[in-house]
Amino acid sequence: MAETPRLPIESGCPDGFRNMHPMMRKNYGNWAYHEDPQPGVLKHVAHGGDTIYTVKAATQRILDVFTLRTLCDIGDEYADGHVHFTLRSNLEFFVTEEERVQPLIDALVSNGFVVGGTKNSVTSISHTQGWLHCDIPGTDASGVVKAMMDELIDEFKNWNMPNRVHITTSCCQINCGGQGDIAINVQHTKPPKINHDLVANVCERPSVVARCPVAAIRPAVVNGKPSLEVDEKKCICCGACYPPCPPMQINDAEHSKLAIWVGGNHSNARGKPSFQKLVAAGIPNNPPRWPEATAIVKKILKTYKEDAKDWERINDWIERIGWTRFFDLTGLPFTKFHIDNWRGARNSLNASTHIRF
Ligand code: SF4
């Protein structure tokens, strides 16, 4: 009898075990070690001796049905019929015999996919939704990813870097996804422009006032209609008022820029988290290829590749050489915008992973 389809669940993620490769399910939590036989391939060996090979291919994340079907057909024909999307939009295929690895890679490559993204490579850029899903983006994160990864394809395919490099982009300044070794984030530089005719009909004014992190929004009556006003001296151009009140438009073709931050890293068993720092601001948000932002990312990667020691992540490298030398080596200008002199920062910025209430 056909399996009953899963009912939609509105919260939480689906059960990952249901579609997991049987050998992975069998050995869950029981792997002894893993090796990296070649770029884009992982070999996992379980305590009981079971072995599984993972082949990783890049996708552009937002996929058309034809491409998805092609990938699934490759998975059915050359792998064991199971695939797994990673956080960075790579697609992983699984085989249990070594001799099936190369035919799988050949099938992927001959269909135009790129295999790599493991160990000390630059893996795919993780990115947020952009125009397709979200209502507040100031740029299209997926477009930035495609344009940049086209230029970093050799770094994806090969083990060129001192350690792995995780790059992220996010498409608004609220940043639901902009933390990594290198992060490309939107930077608004002008306060929102208010369409007073629409505010009364569209916006819940108390929630918009409460939304502003620096209390720059006040209720106001404009042309006899209830509206809002912004104290532009206080406004830090974060864009937080735009989602609950679209008539407070902050996106602007000229004044919404990109900024690049480096050195973010999660904590792990051996080290504390490190927080990213701004290294380039005011970069043109320049679709469709974002050449200015891409050139800066390439410059940082080139310097990291030449100067870092083996196994140093970008944050380790900068910590060792110091920020002054980082700016010297990369040739990026150090400006007044790099100095965080906001007095409230000490009280509001989390400097550890402890949860605060
Ligand atoms: S980064 Fe901002 S605009 Fe992009 S998906 Fe997240 S919340 Fe939406």
Ligand code: SF4
């Ligand atoms: S952009 Fe940010 S700081 Fe400025 S008014 Fe809106 S919420 Fe407040």
